[in-house]
Amino acid sequence: MEPRAFYVAGRPAHGEGELTVTHPYDGRAVGRTTLATADQVEAAVAAAAEVSAAAAALPAHARAAALDHVSRRLAERADEVAALITAENGKPVKWAKAEVGRAVSTFRWAAEEARRFSGELQRLDTDPAATGRIALVRRVPKGPVLGIAPFNFPLNLVAHKVAPAIAVGAPIVVKPAPATPLSALLLGEILAETDLPEGMFSVLPLPNERAADLVTDPRLPVVSFTGSGPVGAAIRRAAPDKHVTLELGGNAAAVICEDWASDGDLTFAAHRIATFSNYQAGQSCIAVQRVYVHEWLYDGFLPRLVAAVEELRTGDPTSELTDVGPLVSVEAAERVEAWVDEAVAAGATIEVGGRRNGATYPPTVLSGVPSTAKVCTEEVFGPVLVVAPVTDDRAGFAAVNDSAYGLQAGVFTHNLQTAFLAHRTLEVGGVIVGDVPSYRADQMPYGGVKGSGVGREGLRSAMDDYTEPRVMVLTGV
Ligand code: NAD
Numbered sequence: 001m002e003p004r005a006f007y008v009a010g011r012p013a014h015g016e017g018e019l020t021v022t023h024p025y026d027g028r029a030v031g032r033t034t035l036a037t038a039d040q041v042e043a044a045v046a047a048a049a050e051v052s053a054a055a056a057a058l059p060a061h062a063r064a065a066a067l068d069h070v071s072r073r074l075a076e077r078a079d080e081v082a083a084l085i086t087a088e089n090g091k092p093v094k095w096a097k098a099e100v101g102r103a104v105s106t107f108r109w110a111a112e113e114a115r116r117f118s119g120e121l122q123r124l125d126t127d128p129a130a131t132g133r134i135a136l137v138r139r140v141p142k143g144p145v146l147g148i149a150p151f152n153f154p155l156n157l158v159a160h161k162v163a164p165a166i167a168v169g170a171p172i173v174v175k176p177a178p179a180t181p182l183s184a185l186l187l188g189e190i191l192a193e194t195d196l197p198e199g200m201f202s203v204l205p206l207p208n209e210r211a212a213d214l215v216t217d218p219r220l221p222v223v224s225f226t227g228s229g230p231v232g233a234a235i236r237r238a239a240p241d242k243h244v245t246l247e248l249g250g251n252a253a254a255v256i257c258e259d260w261a262s263d264g265d266l267t268f269a270a271h272r273i274a275t276f277s278n279y280q281a282g283q284s285c286i287a288v289q290r291v292y293v294h295e296w297l298y299d300g301f302l303p304r305l306v307a308a309v310e311e312l313r314t315g316d317p318t319s320e321l322t323d324v325g326p327l328v329s330v331e332a333a334e335r336v337e338a339w340v341d342e343a344v345a346a347g348a349t350i351e352v353g354g355r356r357n358g359a360t361y362p363p364t365v366l367s368g369v370p371s372t373a374k375v376c377t378e379e380v381f382g383p384v385l386v387v388a389p390v391t392d393d394r395a396g397f398a399a400v401n402d403s404a405y406g407l408q409a410g411v412f413t414h415n416l417q418t419a420f421l422a423h424r425t426l427e428v429g430g431v432i433v434g435d436v437p438s439y440r441a442d443q444m445p446y447g448g449v450k451g452s453g454v455g456r457e458g459l460r461s462a463m464d465d466y467t468e469p470r471v472m473v474l475t476g477v
Helices: 038-056 060-076 078-089 093-116 156-168 182-191 208-216 229-238 263-282 295-311 330-345 393-401 416-425 459-465
Strands: 006-008 011-013 016-022 029-035 120-123 133-141 145-148 172-175 201-203 222-226 243-247 253-256 290-294 349-352 364-367 384-390 408-412 430-433 467-475
Touching (some): 006 182, 029 182, 038 133, 038 172, 038 208, 060 078, 060 093, 060 182, 078 093, 078 182, 093 459, 145 156, 145 208, 156 172, 156 182, 156 201, 156 459, 182 201, 208 229, 222 229, 222 459, 229 243, 263 384, 290 295, 295 349, 295 364, 295 384, 330 364, 330 384, 384 393, 408 416
Parallel strands (some): 145 172, 222 243, 253 290, 290 384, 364 384, 408 430
Antiparallel strands (some): 006 011, 133 467, 349 364
């Protein structure tokens, strides 16, 4: 198996040592790459700094053409890319295909945003002393971006950083997760087909300690990090003077409100929650981890939920029929097992699931969980759902807020007043009404409060983040 190239200033390269990528389902080697050397890292960062001014001056048509090319090529190679995602991450191929589809649309949408990203014109003559003045506000890239990505969406979470950088004309250095670098390298291969100037992008496989050096490099003034809370906090401490965006973990919750009461409502919610607490084997920052059900609906909802979870097929992620694959590693599955055992020892009941097999943990529903158990308070990042009755909708919202995290929440209601109450009350970055919290679209600002992060992604938000306003005041106009 030939090692896959990584990319230094837009060119394919091989470095030192070896990084073997294994399939989480059966442990077999599925790909190899090498680690970037110190000289290669220096070359990537120096080239990014060097091309920065030229990148900022790239015309919109050139930025958009590159982004459209990436979108088109990902679509053409979709089956191959999805198979690679499944191989390195272990997610079922149907979810890997969904991930590729999202990346195709992220780059296409970024091309459109690149065409319309124009700044603002503001009138200043609201003040008599400023009669005849207007302000032209352009957004200028802050400089090269460092993008650090986690393992759970090996293509998309890289795309969410690369696409807005190209859209505004900012060079980007990407560091993929060590367990899942291959999809990012394939993206590098496609980026290398474009006419983007040399130095505009690099994709560097690196061990964590060496990524930490990039975080403090002053030539990379913007850091966009997606990953776990402790690493995010360390990055913020290490780079207090930089613009740092942190997309961190969560323990997302849904509330089944008092009015979500028909048989059809409950069956719909049960299926959506069963699917989205277990998609990506629960390894999504917005997978449903907690569900709070109005007490008068609880007895009708729980059996439907259990039945919907039992319908999910767990197993080989390369099968089109599989809904739930392995976690990223045996250690990750062992941690989930330990947390479930801890909850059970504290009085919880396993309604369904609960027996680990290697890296695979079955979809599991727990009831009667003390609110202090780790499966409630921490991010499980596994296919485990805690279900609990609440006395009313407000109590459900309070339970959602009783968390160190605040990424997104799902509120099952038809009632507009309840929806607005949820939107006012919930301490999260986004409220999804009528569905699970597990929804993200490129148009919307995406991110969290409390331990879930700092700043927002979403194309437009990231484009604003990667740039700063520069005002020109015109006089006598
Ligand atoms: P992680 O924090 O272990 O690693 C993330 C990335 O940081 C990896 O590329 C890793 O190599 C790198 N890294 C580790 N130490 C570093 C250091 N000292 N300096 C610089 N880089 C370093 O996270 P993970 O286990 O890969 O991903 C899972 C986490 O990501 C979960 O907490 C999940 O909720 C979170 N996540 C958040 C979002 C979001 O948008 N909010 C999306 C997906 C995943």
